[in-house]
Amino acid sequence: MSWSHTIHGITYKFETLRELLAKATPERSGDQLAGIAATSRVERVAAQRALADLPLRHFLTEAVIPYESDEVTRLILDRHNPKAFAPIASLTVGEFREYLLSPEADLTAIAPGITPEMAAAVSKLMRVQDLVTVAARCRVVTRFRNTIGLPHRFSTRLQPNHPTDDPAGIAASIVDGLLYGSGDAVIGINPASDSPASVRALLELIEAIRLRYDAPVQSCVLAHITTQLRALEQGAPVDLLFQSIAGTEAANASFGVNLALLREALHAGRSLHRGSIGDNVLYFETGQGSALSANAHHGVDQQTCEARSYAVAREFAPLLVNTVVGFIGPEYLYNGKQILRAGLEDHFCGKMLGLPMGCDICYTNHAEADSDDMDALLTLLAAAGCTYIMGVPGSDDIMLAYQSTSFHDALYIRDILGKRPAPEFEAWLERTGIVDALGRLNPARALPGGMPALLEANT
Amino acid sequence: MPVQDRWSQLRRFTPARIALGAIGHALPTPQVLDLQQAHAEAKDALYTPLEDASIQAELALLGIASLTLESAAPDRDTYLKRPDLGRILATPHPELPSTDIALVIADGLSPLAVNRHAIPLLNAMLPLLPTAISPVVLVKQGRVAIADEIGFLLKARLSAILIGERPGLSSPDSLGVYITYSPRPGRTDAERNCISNIRHDGLSYESAARRIAYLIREALHRQLTGVHLKDESETLAIPSTSN
Numbered sequence: 001m002s003w004s005h006t007i008h009g010i011t012y013k014f015e016t017l018r019e020l021l022a023k024a025t026p027e028r029s030g031d032q033l034a035g036i037a038a039t040s041r042v043e044r045v046a047a048q049r050a051l052a053d054l055p056l057r058h059f060l061t062e063a064v065i066p067y068e069s070d071e072v073t074r075l076i077l078d079r080h081n082p083k084a085f086a087p088i089a090s091l092t093v094g095e096f097r098e099y100l101l102s103p104e105a106d107l108t109a110i111a112p113g114i115t116p117e118m119a120a121a122v123s124k125l126m127r128v129q130d131l132v133t134v135a136a137r138c139r140v141v142t143r144f145r146n147t148i149g150l151p152h153r154f155s156t157r158l159q160p161n162h163p164t165d166d167p168a169g170i171a172a173s174i175v176d177g178l179l180y181g182s183g184d185a186v187i188g189i190n191p192a193s194d195s196p197a198s199v200r201a202l203l204e205l206i207e208a209i210r211l212r213y214d215a216p217v218q219s220c221v222l223a224h225i226t227t228q229l230r231a232l233e234q235g236a237p238v239d240l241l242f243q244s245i246a247g248t249e250a251a252n253a254s255f256g257v258n259l260a261l262l263r264e265a266l267h268a269g270r271s272l273h274r275g276s277i278g279d280n281v282l283y284f285e286t287g288q289g290s291a292l293s294a295n296a297h298h299g300v301d302q303q304t305c306e307a308r309s310y311a312v313a314r315e316f317a318p319l320l321v322n323t324v325v326g327f328i329g330p331e332y333l334y335n336g337k338q339i340l341r342a343g344l345e346d347h348f349c350g351k352m353l354g355l356p357m358g359c360d361i362c363y364t365n366h367a368e369a370d371s372d373d374m375d376a377l378l379t380l381l382a383a384a385g386c387t388y389i390m391g392v393p394g395s396d397d398i399m400l401a402y403q404s405t406s407f408h409d410a411l412y413i414r415d416i417l418g419k420r421p422a423p424e425f426e427a428w429l430e431r432t433g434i435v436d437a438l439g440r441l442n443p444a445r446a447l448p449g450g451m452p453a454l455l456e457a458n459t
Numbered sequence: 460m461p462v463q464d465r466w467s468q469l470r471r472f473t474p475a476r477i478a479l480g481a482i483g484h485a486l487p488t489p490q491v492l493d494l495q496q497a498h499a500e501a502k503d504a505l506y507t508p509l510e511d512a513s514i515q516a517e518l519a520l521l522g523i524a525s526l527t528l529e530s531a532a533p534d535r536d537t538y539l540k541r542p543d544l545g546r547i548l549a550t551p552h553p554e555l556p557s558t559d560i561a562l563v564i565a566d567g568l569s570p571l572a573v574n575r576h577a578i579p580l581l582n583a584m585l586p587l588l589p590t591a592i593s594p595v596v597l598v599k600q601g602r603v604a605i606a607d608e609i610g611f612l613l614k615a616r617l618s619a620i621l622i623g624e625r626p627g628l629s630s631p632d633s634l635g636v637y638i639t640y641s642p643r644p645g646r647t648d649a650e651r652n653c654i655s656n657i658r659h660d661g662l663s664y665e666s667a668a669r670r671i672a673y674l675i676r677e678a679l680h681r682q683l684t685g686v687h688l689k690d691e692s693e694t695l696a697i698p699s700t701s702n
Contacts, residue, residue, distance in 0.1 A: 029540065033540070033541065033542075033543070160475070161475075162473060162475065163474075163630070163633075163656040163658075163660070163661040163662065164656065164661060164662055164666075166472075166473070168472040168473075169472050169473035169474075169475065170473075171472070172469040172470075172472040172473045172475070172477055173473055173475045173477055175466060175469060175477075176464075176466065176469065176475075176477035176478060179464070179466065180481075192655065192656055192662070194689065195689050196689065224686055226686060227689060230689075253647075253649070254647040254648060254649050255649060256649040256685070256686035293542075294647060294648070329539075329542075329625075330539050330540065331539065331540055331541065331542050334540075364625055365498065365501035365502055365504075365505060365625065365626045365627070365628075366505050366539055366568055366625060366626075370498065371494065371498075393475040393476045393477045393479075394475070394476025394477070394479055394486075394490065394494065395476075395494065396475070396476050396494070396497070396627065396628040396629055397627065398473075398474055398475050398627065398628075398629045398630060399656065400627070401624060401625050401626065401627025401628075401630055401633060402625070402627060403498075403628060406486075408479070408481060408484055408485065408486055411481070411484035412484045412485070414484075415483070415484045441481070444465070445465075446465065446466075451466075451469075455469060455472065
């Protein structure tokens with residue numbers, strides 16, 4: 001099947017669904033790098049107009065990557081729920097946008113009927129305010145030792161990375177984060193060394209802090225999932241199992257994972273029964289451009305590939321999912337404007353598919369972006385109901401060499417938008433006197449009973 | 460007045476920006492300007508030229524032959540927008556001799572890191588390597604995967620590339636090393652092992668050299684690199700001379 005649209009006597013043709021989606025995508029350096037982007041602004045709008053007239057049903061008959069050759073496509077189509085799809089089955093993509101913006105739409109009910117490609121397609125017709133409006137109406141709640149995603153809540157991953165995994169250095173950053181009210185989504189370390197012994201040592205470090213202060217938090221060490229599974233077998237206290245995932249089978253293979261391995265991780269994580277109030281045991285990170293960077297995008301635009309990774313995520317009922325939006329570099333998201341839109345699209349598509357979507361709002365020093373761009377995206381995402389962001393000391397990740405959001409950034413959002421941390425964590429912050437009853441930081445705050453043993457001997 | 464954090468003594472445990480203090484929810488003015496300065500330094504590291512002539516001269520003093528090649532990316536801006544060009548050589552199939560381990564030094568995203576750390580790291584590494592590494596190939600505007608093509612041309616069993624990592628606010632000069640068994644164009648990142656954060660306040664030359672030597676030995680022995688080769692150098696009984 002092919003599509004065309006005529007503007008002022010010039011007819012633009014689109015031979016495949018893949019091409020139509022790619023040409024309809026707002027400008028993105030990654031799609032230009034892949035050679036699949038619209039070559040003019042008018043061609044882009046022609047593609048968007050043709051896409052607006054496309055029936056949603058078509059996405060169930062034409063796969064952007066063949067069913068036979070890609071397990072992510074098979075997962076998407078095999079798991080599609082026709083009953084949930086029924087209320088929107090007769091709509092075109094353009095009508096779907098209007099349906100989503102109508103106040104009476106039941107977004108939770110239709111989520112299992114939406115494929116990633118449908119979500120990606122409708123997002124391409126949306127302005128920033130549409131992406132914010134619809135995402136803000138989605139509600140996704142997950143649990144492990146606390147409750148993530150309730151209305152008017154805004155959580156943070158405490159990210160206490162250290163360039164050599166030094167235990168005291170990591171503990172110092174954890175203390176700093178907790179005293180700034182950060183860490184309810186997860187205390188998650190990106191390790192410098194991908195070894196089972198080092199994963200175990202870091203998990204035991206967080207575990208000791210959690211138990212000492214009786215904090216309702218969960219831990220994670222973001223090594224490769226096979227390394228975490230080996231640490232788990234060796235007796236490490238594993239709360240959440242982490243993996244970076246992508247939207248095509250070949251891109252996942254480049255990460256050294258597939259659906260069977262993720263299923264094994266889900267079972268291994270649940271078998272430990274460490275979650276006190278829930279069994280959402282997985283944590284995924286994604287990001288536009290990963291499939292292209294692995295040369296595994298099959299001519300599909302990077303935003304559609306990204307949305308497909310959310311179909312992978314939702315199969316495993318994760319506690320947390322976040323796009324790492326500006327990490328990948330200027331060849332995929334060139335500047336602050338592209339990063340901003342991508343972050344909002346990813347959050348929107350994740351929420352539409354029923355995921356507890358957060359965002360690592362970030363940039364690297366080789367992209368044309370700065371802290372002002374991040375403040376803008378942070379404020380918009382918070383307005384869109386983003387589930388959580390990162391908390392990095394001073395926004396400077398000294399291990400991964402990029403800038404994310406800081407503990408202070410989360411306080412800014414909670415302050416101006418009246419949002420609060422997860423309820424169990426909020427109660428702990430009040431109990432320990434870190435914040436007062438209004439949620440404001442206590443200037444004289446300290447951890448109850450003193451510093452962690454690792455730091456105490458030296459202070 | 461900014462509130463001083465009572466746990467500021469913890470700063471000596473980490474170079475992370477902890478205990479910054481706050482006015483309401485905001486950072487104090489000096490801390491805001493510290494971040495601006497660090498960002499400026501990182502941007503400048505990205506645009507520092509590779510000092511290939513002086514690195515080649517130092518290699519010659521160590522008795523190691525070397526040469527400098529260019530990737531297909533002619534300049535920094537093209538390099539940033541077209542990483543594919545940074546993964547291939549400007550001139551295909553240059554005449555190169557054979558070697559057992561292909562050692563490549565590329566500017567990457569922080570030429571400053573290579574200018575500072577490549578020679579000291581090599582000094583620590585060379586005594587630990589089992590086999591010949593000559594000639595060393597320097598690459599301008601190079602990405603990690605260019606070592607696949609170079610390793611293949613050198614008919615090497617394994618490639619190791621020293622490359623400047625993406626400059627961070629606290630680390631404009633961090634060096635990374637990627638090791639790939641049986642290098643050839645088309646290898647994926649899952650088929651490599653990486654040691655990163657080699658710099659003064661990060662991984663020391665000696666620790667990095669030990670891990671690199673361990674991975675190279677294991678890779679040659681087990682004939683693979685990547686996710687199936689774990690860095691277990693810390694857990695293995697390494698004979699200690701200190702006690």
